[in-house]
Amino acid sequence: MNLLTLRQSKTQSKTQSNTGLRSGVVLAALALALAGCGTTAGASPDDAAGAAEPAGQNVTLTDGWVKAADSGMSAAFGELTNAGPDDVTVVSATTEASSMLELHETVENESGEMIMREIEGGFVIPAGDTLTLEPGGSHIMLMDLTDPLEAGEEVTFILTFADDSTFEFTAPVKDYSGANENYVGGDAEMDMGDADHGADSSTDSTGTDG
Amino acid sequence: MTRPGKSVSSGRAGSTRRQFLLGGAVAGVGAAAAIGADLAVSATTDGPAAEPAALNGEQTVRFYGAHQAGIDTAAQANGLFVALDLLDGTTREDLVRMMRILTDDAARLTQGSPALADSEPELATVPARLTVTFGFGPRFVARARGIAPGWLKALPAFAVDRLLPEFSDGDLLLQIAADDPLAVAHTARMLLKDTRSFASVRWSQQGFRRAHGSVRPGTTMRNLFGQVDGTSNPAPGTADFDQVVWNDDGWLAGGTSAVVRRIGMDLDKWDRLDRGGREQSVGRYLSNGAPLTGTDEFDEPDFEATTPIGFPVIPEFSHVRRARSENTAERIFRRGYNYDDRPIGEAVSLSGLIFVSFQADVDRQFVPIQKRLDQLDLLNEWTVPIGSAVFAIPPGCAEGGFVGETLLT
Numbered sequence: 001m002n003l004l005t006l007r008q009s010k011t012q013s014k015t016q017s018n019t020g021l022r023s024g025v026v027l028a029a030l031a032l033a034l035a036g037c038g039t040t041a042g043a044s045p046d047d048a049a050g051a052a053e054p055a056g057q058n059v060t061l062t063d064g065w066v067k068a069a070d071s072g073m074s075a076a077f078g079e080l081t082n083a084g085p086d087d088v089t090v091v092s093a094t095t096e097a098s099s100m101l102e103l104h105e106t107v108e109n110e111s112g113e114m115i116m117r118e119i120e121g122g123f124v125i126p127a128g129d130t131l132t133l134e135p136g137g138s139h140i141m142l143m144d145l146t147d148p149l150e151a152g153e154e155v156t157f158i159l160t161f162a163d164d165s166t167f168e169f170t171a172p173v174k175d176y177s178g179a180n181e182n183y184v185g186g187d188a189e190m191d192m193g194d195a196d197h198g199a200d201s202s203t204d205s206t207g208t209d210g
Numbered sequence: 211m212t213r214p215g216k217s218v219s220s221g222r223a224g225s226t227r228r229q230f231l232l233g234g235a236v237a238g239v240g241a242a243a244a245i246g247a248d249l250a251v252s253a254t255t256d257g258p259a260a261e262p263a264a265l266n267g268e269q270t271v272r273f274y275g276a277h278q279a280g281i282d283t284a285a286q287a288n289g290l291f292v293a294l295d296l297l298d299g300t301t302r303e304d305l306v307r308m309m310r311i312l313t314d315d316a317a318r319l320t321q322g323s324p325a326l327a328d329s330e331p332e333l334a335t336v337p338a339r340l341t342v343t344f345g346f347g348p349r350f351v352a353r354a355r356g357i358a359p360g361w362l363k364a365l366p367a368f369a370v371d372r373l374l375p376e377f378s379d380g381d382l383l384l385q386i387a388a389d390d391p392l393a394v395a396h397t398a399r400m401l402l403k404d405t406r407s408f409a410s411v412r413w414s415q416q417g418f419r420r421a422h423g424s425v426r427p428g429t430t431m432r433n434l435f436g437q438v439d440g441t442s443n444p445a446p447g448t449a450d451f452d453q454v455v456w457n458d459d460g461w462l463a464g465g466t467s468a469v470v471r472r473i474g475m476d477l478d479k480w481d482r483l484d485r486g487g488r489e490q491s492v493g494r495y496l497s498n499g500a501p502l503t504g505t506d507e508f509d510e511p512d513f514e515a516t517t518p519i520g521f522p523v524i525p526e527f528s529h530v531r532r533a534r535s536e537n538t539a540e541r542i543f544r545r546g547y548n549y550d551d552r553p554i555g556e557a558v559s560l561s562g563l564i565f566v567s568f569q570a571d572v573d574r575q576f577v578p579i580q581k582r583l584d585q586l587d588l589l590n591e592w593t594v595p596i597g598s599a600v601f602a603i604p605p606g607c608a609e610g611g612f613v614g615e616t617l618l619t
Contacts, residue, residue, distance in 0.1 A: 177403075
């Protein structure tokens with residue numbers, strides 16, 4: 001079980017019967033095992049589902065929105081729901097609004113600080129479950145805006161899944177004071193507003209501006 | 211239903227020394243338990259019909275529709291009126307983006323769902339009949355490069371006016387109303403966050419009526435003079451109301467106009483007037499709002515009736531006489547709120563009425579009434595208009611559309 005799945009069991013508890021216990025496990029896992037963050041995204045669960053429907057057909061996005069920004073970086077949020085019988089993995093995203101996108105997760109580093117970084121292997125959306133992309137959590141990162149993103153604009157994204165299927169959605173741009181994605185010292189350190197971290201957390205970030 | 215009250219008092223009477231030593235918390239728990247037990251008993255004896263009443267906080271008013279909500283909606287307990295000035299650079303295209311965002315916010319919040327990017331989603335879950343109504347001032351329509359109705363401008367100057375710019379005019383009106391003040395505050399915060407790229411707050415006026423559940427629904431409101439205020443309103447849902455309120459012209463078809471005037475009320479001076487004088491000034495009884503020629507609030511005033519010595523029972527100078535026109539087209543729908551601000555200096559009140567009226571055509575319906583009141587209305591002795599603004603209220607929209615689309619697309 002990877003961290004994102006654990007995160008799901010924490011925040012999307014309706015499908016889980018032992019929520020309280022799981023939450024405890026999540027916290028323990030986060031506290032103990034963060035040195036091993038690189039292992040968080042394991043093998044894609046949908047690898048074996050050869051006969052399954054294309055992932056893109058089973059995924060929907062609700063309440064999507066993108067943070068307004070004049071230039072540089074921004075982020076997209078929303079709730080990705082997988083109505084299919086198999087877990088699916090989002091491996092990449094594209095939009096005309098940014099020349100480069102990354103799928104980011106928020107994890108705690110060895111110092112107990114929350115850091116943003118590109119997720120290895122992509123976003124896993126468990127079968128019949130919802131992955132919430134939100135400020136302070138996982139999000140789609142627009143690394144280099146081609147034009148200012150102005151409130152009320154609509155931005156179209158295309159998500160690509162591990163099985164090469166795609167899903168297109170459109171989300172409005174909103175002014176939002178949180179979710180402040182900033183590089184600090186040229187490092188891929190993201191300040192997501194409510195994710196508190198210190199100056200040295202960049203040492204735990206993976207390079208994302210390559 | 212006096213049972214819960216009784217059990218509370220019996221619980222208190224039976225409190226022991228031990229409860230006393232342990233403090234109020236234990237007594238409180240005991241009392242609560244007693245109430246719970248009592249309610250459980252009455253629930254079982256009353257049978258299946260005794261389901262708990264739905265919370266008013268869960269009540270919603272439909273957002274989408276031919277007309278915007280918040281006009282023919284039974285007035286909620288709390289009303290907030292915010293006028294914004296468009297920023298200099300805000301273009302027609304910007305207005306489209308702004309109204310799309312604001313429409314989406316309002317559509318979600320009025321139905322008890324957080325807005326997109328709502329940083330306090332928990333505050334969105336108690337809508338309490340929340341409505342959001344948008345209005346456009348003259349400059350909004352000009353920026354939209356639309357054709358403004360002739361009446362969309364500042365009202366003519368009235369002799370009684372002492373207007374302050376901080377309560378007058380504006381490009382965009384947000385009328386936010388709900389039976390819960392927290393719902394109003396959160397909605398205002400959310401909407402205003404989403405206007406920051408396009409506009410800035412010009413004025414804001416907070417008003418109130420009686421709290422939800424304090425009086426029977428449909429009870430005409432009382433203002434801070436103690437008067438029943440709004441008796442002659444046409445009733446929503448009637449052809450009469452539709453004719454008075456809804457405009458049917460161009461992009462405003464299905465919309466209306468709003469006049470928002472801040473009327474200062476001199477409560478100290480009003481205090482010096484005896485009850486008879488107060489009733490004469492309005493032409494209605496204070497007890498129930500009945501005209502001085504009638505007994506029921508909704509009795510038609512008889513302006514011909516005279517006293518034994520030949521004076522009109524309803525004085526010529528009274529508010530009800532002066533506001534009434536022979537021309538039945540000169541009628542409006544009032545939906546105002548009281549305000550009670552922090553007093554200044556030696557005064558003990560700074561109170562009044564946020565006068566709000568909706569009418570299809572300001573010049574045809576509102577202005578003639580106000581002209582008559584300006585010339586003569588004894589109530590002018592105790593009231594002074596200190597703010598005034600006129601807005602075009604566009605029609606509602608269907609899901610997927612946005613308020614203002616008839617002007618902006």
